[in-house]
Amino acid sequence: MASQYRMNLMVCTGTGCVSNKSLNIIDALNREIEANGLAEEVQVIPTGCNGFCANGPIIVVHPEEIFYQLVSEEDIPLLVEEHLLKGRPVQKLMYTPPETKNPVPTMSEIGFFKKQMLIVLSNRGIIDPENIDEYIARGGYKGAAKALTEMTPEQIIEEIKASGLRGRGGAGFPTGKKWEFCRNAKGDEKYIICNCDEGDPGAFMDRSVMESDPHEVLEGMVIGARAIGAKHGFIYLRDEYPLALERVLKAIDQATEYGLLGEDILGTGFDFTISVNRGAGAFVCGEETSLIGSLEGMVPEPRTRPPYPAVSGYKGSPTNINNVETWGNVPHIIARGAKWFSGIGTETSKGTKVFSLVGKVNNTGLVEVPMGIKLREIIYDIGGGIPDNKKLKAVQTGGPSGGCIPASLLDIPVDYESLKEIGSIMGSGGMIVMDEETCMVEVARYFLSFTLGESCGKCSPCREGTYHMHTILENITKGKGREEDIELLEKMGTLIKQTALCGLGNTAPNPVLTTIKHFRDEYEAHIRDKKCPAKVCKALITYTISKEKCTGCTLCAKNCPSKVITGERKAVHVIDQSGCIKCGICKSVCRFDAVEVE
């Protein structure tokens, strides 16, 4: 009776949920289902990332679409007996929004999911990514079939141009135009590449797409290859993504078996193969010319452009590189039409964008939203606001290449132009939320330390410039800032942006420049008053114990790792500043709020 299950349990097996033992949950479910004689009625399906990573492991039960979160192996016997056998959904495993006490039973009623609009992630949590039939059942490979049987390469390119799709990897270059350059370039061999060397701290959009719907990317590449005239494509996959690697390799095997890759695809006479290359482990490999160098077996260093890869890329042949998410949009545009796609979004930014929403926000996870949505909607309606009722200070978009957007600009629409206007970028879609306890100078220093470490060293603006900017920032956070430092940082930042060889250097100063622009007062406080307003920079803060509040309970003294807190029992305690390492343990253990930071 295998084809007629009455219930499907979709268990998230994205990297996040797997690390929270969702594979054990699948085993436990199958055990209990078998024990209760339900094996012919209920099917357990492993899916890709569901997006609501903060609350994993996640199970969604269809047909009712009941959403279970934070499920553990011990919950499974109860879940099977109550819900699967008796039809009574288990309340204690449902999501309860922080502001209410009532659990929300179904997925579509949860704020996190309600405001999202899914194109690239439309199959997440609904299909088994390791089963090509499930992808096909949801309309998969229909776009490729249409492109190969009904359209000329020129028509495909026109369709992508008309859709308004722009690169989702960061720069936002029109995809159709990029394809056209490569198609028109002279060369017998042409190549296409899928860039899945995702390296921004806190970003995991590409990994998630690869894990939850690898066929979508393969189908996009088949369509692109046909449009451009490529016979072979590469997927350049970050080496730290073993699950994505496993799934994409399986997907390539299945697609080849079905004749959707390889020779004579769908009987149309078109040949196209895909191979997967594991990344070389450096951030700069995400830059297209470095990536090509790495594919060729060279040291991954950027090359001067022009010539652009569209003219001279992999082994000197015309090459087209797009990001995972860009490829993922392509099948939908071809299957549903450019007009449908361009109806979503703003004047200049069409469709949706996937963001990994992380940092000081209640619902961390992966979200897909229409272009033009306000930052406020993402952070408050989808993200559920800031934990512990703290105030929002800034949002960082675009990772280490992006900028910090202050809370006062929360109502700007999220599109390529608006973000650029305020000094940030869309980037590949990292979105880090920061609360009032974040020091913006320290944030700028952190991001710059990342790009500094990842600079390949080929050009001096990036190699030397980021190093000196980082030294200045470090001095400021240590209370050794000089009055002229802010102007110097601005001057150097602008210069590096103009002169660095590739995107890494061109964007590295962004976090510094935007924090100076929007949070100049914090820089001034560090330099002039030797104070860190957010009370983060250790050199600029002191811990003291309030005479009024201290009860002499001795807890702080017992926990102090440096043993510099002294005081008799039931008498006021004192911190010896000379030995204090400012770890903050005394403050976190004090039950009377007696430890003050200044």
Add this chain to the structure above:
Amino acid sequence: MKLKPEDLDKITERMRSSTALREGACRAKITVHMGTCGIATGARGILKAFLAKKEENRADDVLVTTSGCAGLCSHEPMATIQLEGEPPVKYAELTEEKVGRIFDEHVMGRKMVKELALAIGNERII
């Protein structure tokens, strides 16, 4: 097996049952009440009978699901049939023969089995 474009539709067709289940798109929904009382009077057999009828008719757009006790424990096993756009109908004291008739006439034939029906509509929830 190498596919031709038209084979994509065949796979979609073959998978229709699970697609419908996950998308919640259905023409009719059968809910078998599986409280302790329902289970004690044989609701499991009723559920299996509905599933067998669904399989037999290849009725991919019919959902068979379960819920808790309907409140009328002395008349279990019970099931509720809801056709799209129509009020739900409750059937009580079900047997496998009754399930066969209800499935054929009500679910497939879209005509309520009057003499077996207990009530139409839901209780009001205040």
